[in-house]
Amino acid sequence: MxxxxxxxxxxxxxxxxxxxxxxxxQAWLPxxxxxxxxxxxxxxFAGPGIYRTGEEGSPIIALKEAIHHTAQIRSQVVFLFIEADPARLEVLKQQIATLQVPxxxxxxxxxxxxxxHLTQVLDFVKEQxxxxxxxxxxxxxxxxxxTPFSLIKRLMQNDKCEVLITFMYEAINRFLSHPDQPANYDSLFGCQDWREASSVEDPQARKKFVHDLYLRQLQVSAAVTYVRSFEMIDPGNRTEYFLFFGTKSYDAVKKMKEAMWKADESGRFQFADTTDMNQSLLFGTTPDFNDLKSRIVSKFRGSQVTVDDVERFVVIETPYRETHFKQQVLKLMESATPPELRIITRTGQNRRGTFPSGTVIEVL
Ligand SMILES: C[S@@+](CC[C@H](N)C(=O)[O-])C[C@H]1O[C@@H](n2cnc3c(N)ncnc32)[C@H](O)[C@@H]1O
Structure with a gap:
């Protein structure tokens, strides 16, 4: 509750x-x-900006990141904090009043x-x-x-818009068969296909169905170029929620994955990349380079590709980062006996074990 x-x-x-x-x-603002x-x-869904024992809420986190950013921010940054509960909004205003906002x-x-509110903002922009x-x-x-899907879709039709959505799987799953809820689910998913979920008996299969439906809606119906999803797993191994991140920017995907790989170091929770639920991967402190290697090999074996193609594959189609594959995977494949990759052309100073942009490799 x-x-x-x-x-x-x-x-x-x-x-x-x-x-x-x-x-x-920290990455997006500059x-x-x-x-x-x-x-x-x-x-x-801003909340009061402070938790019961004094921790910062998301609006204060965002404001402070902008205020204290090492790269001095000179552009105008407009913060819209929307909150339905008057008492929470009042506390949020008090929190903001304690900050020195440039x-x-x-x-x-x-x-x-x-x-x-978001409909009003988008209508205003359209009118103007x-x-x-x-x-x-x-x-x-x-x-x-x-949280109507139609609105997320409308927002994402604008250039350079990104969205991070908490998808409350527990609650969504719990009420799937509730007679009062169909209109809410139609609105949440932007389609009626969710109705099939309640007949999926296996809990994991049902979770995958619901997750994949929302992912597909973002990718196909809202035409968001890059969508990634992350699962938050609590110490009891339950899914608390998924985070869905949508963007049109390849660089933004890299930055979000960097944030994910760094976030999971406390051990009090676990995050998994679940963009492909069949190949989901827990973020840990050390990436599993053997797993990454086998993904690269099965994708590219027998073909000649640039390292830039490999990078795009790693960033877009695997949970790993662009920093994970050159030294930790390709270099070892080049020096293996027998070699597991061949250099076709190497840009730059042609030093073994280096893979500058434009280098063409063949995965053997
Ligand atoms: C999960 S809490 C937000 C927590 C906050 N984002 C944070 O991380 O610190 C959700 C908030 O949304 C507010 N809320 C509920 N329904 C809303 C709606 N339709 N529009 C805006 N805010 C709503 C609630 O009062 C609550 O403060």
Whole structure:
């Protein structure tokens, strides 16, 4: 049950999310503000900005990241914090009042529902025949109502928009057969296919069905170029939620994966990359380079490819990072006896064990 009090205890699975948000914003803010005079940060389910024992909530985390960023941010950053509960919004305003917000940051605390406010913002931009500023939207509800897929789709039709959605699997799964809920599920998924989920008896298969349906809706119906999903697993091995990240930017995928690989070091929770539920992988402190090697070999064996193609494969189709494959995999394959890869052309100084961009390899 969602808490009824204005502030509540910070759960470990929430602090995991905050770590990821913080790390990702550290990367997003300087990149986006370098090339754009104005960017927008939306926290659609903002909360009070503080937990019961004083920890920061997501709006304060975002604001502080921007205020204290080492790269001085000169562009205008507009923060839209939307919160439906008046008492929580009041506490959030008090929290913000304690910060020294620079004059190029504009903070708006909006009382009401995420879907209503975001619709107004998008309608306004449309009426003005303008483009929405590059936007990062954090959609972090307690449950699953009032997060219509149609709105996420509309948001993502704008260039340079990114979204991080907490997909509350536990709650979603629990009410699948509830007679009062069909309209909410139709809205959440943007289609009626979820109805098949309640007849999937095996819990893992059902989880995969529900996850894959939402992933497919983002990829196909909303045409989001890159969608990645991450599963938050609690110490009892239960799925607390999935995080779905959607972007049109390849570099953003790299940054989000960096945030994920760094986030899971406390041991109080585990994150898994679940973009492909058949090949999901727990983030640990050390990547499993043997697994990465076998994924690269099965994809490219017998073909000649550039290392840039291999990098795109690693970043987009595996849970691993662009920093994981050259020294730890390709170099060992080149020096293996017999060699497991052959250099066709190497750019740069042609030093063994190096794989500059443009280098062509054959996976043997
Ligand atoms: C999970 S909490 C948000 C926590 C916050 N994002 C954080 O990480 O610190 C969800 C918040 O959304 C608010 N809320 C519930 N329904 C809402 C809606 N339709 N629109 C906006 N806020 C809503 C709740 O009052 C609650 O404060």
């Amino acid at each position: 969602p808490p009824r009090t204005t502030c509540w205890d910070l759960e470990p699975h929430t602090s995991a999310k905050h770590l990821i948000l913080r790390r990702y914003l 990149i986006m503000t370098r090339w754009n005079g104005r960017v927008l940060y939306i926290d659609g 004059s190029n940051f504009k903070v708006q605390c909006l009382l009401g529902r995420f879907d209503e 025949k303008r483009n929405l500023a590059p936007t990062f939207a954090f959609v972090d509800p307690f449950g699953f109502s009032h």
